[in-house]
Amino acid sequence: MLEAVLAVDVGGTRIKAHWQDPEGRLLSEWVIPTPARDDPSDTIDAIVDLAIDGARQTPAGIRPVAIGLAVPGLVDERTGLAIHSENLGWRDVDLAARFRDRTQLPVAISQDVRAGARAESYSGSARGASSTLFVPIGTGVGAAIVLDGVVRAGPNNRAGEIGHIPAGGSTQPCMCGRSGCLESIASASAIRSRYNARIRDADAPVDGAAEVIARAGAGDRVAAEVWGDAIDALAASLSAADQILDLDLIVIGGGLSLAGETLLGPLRLHLAQRGSASTAVVGAFHRDLAGAVGAGLRAWELAR
Numbered sequence: 001m002l003e004a005v006l007a008v009d010v011g012g013t014r015i016k017a018h019w020q021d022p023e024g025r026l027l028s029e030w031v032i033p034t035p036a037r038d039d040p041s042d043t044i045d046a047i048v049d050l051a052i053d054g055a056r057q058t059p060a061g062i063r064p065v066a067i068g069l070a071v072p073g074l075v076d077e078r079t080g081l082a083i084h085s086e087n088l089g090w091r092d093v094d095l096a097a098r099f100r101d102r103t104q105l106p107v108a109i110s111q112d113v114r115a116g117a118r119a120e121s122y123s124g125s126a127r128g129a130s131s132t133l134f135v136p137i138g139t140g141v142g143a144a145i146v147l148d149g150v151v152r153a154g155p156n157n158r159a160g161e162i163g164h165i166p167a168g169g170s171t172q173p174c175m176c177g178r179s180g181c182l183e184s185i186a187s188a189s190a191i192r193s194r195y196n197a198r199i200r201d202a203d204a205p206v207d208g209a210a211e212v213i214a215r216a217g218a219g220d221r222v223a224a225e226v227w228g229d230a231i232d233a234l235a236a237s238l239s240a241a242d243q244i245l246d247l248d249l250i251v252i253g254g255g256l257s258l259a260g261e262t263l264l265g266p267l268r269l270h271l272a273q274r275g276s277a278s279t280a281v282v283g284a285f286h287r288d289l290a291g292a293v294g295a296g297l298r299a300w301e302l303a304r
């Protein structure tokens, strides 16, 4: 029998899960929609049910030894407490206990961005780097800080909240209730909504940031301004982080990283102009699976 851990990444809209072998390789993977329930406690029960259902379809020859769960928001990885998630609506949930009670397996809880950073450091774009900032950009903008090879959460688990630092003198309202946050200008969602808010009635709205980037490349002036604002705000925030932390590497992940060099090229240029020329900027290797891979790696730490 091959020992394996069940790795689960719970997002606001999708749950990604896979079986992971002792070397961190994915054995089989599946994606399911995140159940929407009015009561956050029901959402958690539904997530546990779905994970257990998935686990029941264990491929032949696998013996489950632990579960690794990555969740968004404020998480205490030491205690397994999910302190708060805006997306999923929960507060102070002992997620580790909820899973342990139902599965009788050891459970490691990770914050999703930190899980992604572990995956990139272990077997992805940041392998061999000592000090890294992992920055997933999608619905929001997050960051996880790796210093001297260790993921740092801070005493209150708040390290890396780069999405809500002020960016570029903007007054754009943000989901967090404040205004002018990096996330309100440079997240994939913000790029889409800022563009759609500025186009004329005759122009077709876009479904996502990728379309804004394509229109910018084709000479659309509004698209170019919105995309330029996003790059400027990202570069300013990443450069500030680099000057505080002295990084080897910045790894860009999340949906926006699929833009590849269209995003990374201008970021490198702006960072160099701001004195961060020696800091490499690369795309994530694990793409949108980084959170799940990192969740599995922590499950292995627990199982060994």
Ligand SMILES: [Zn+2]
Residues within 6 Å of the ligand: 163, 164, 174, 175, 176, 177, 178, 179, 181, 183
């Ligand atoms: Zn904010």
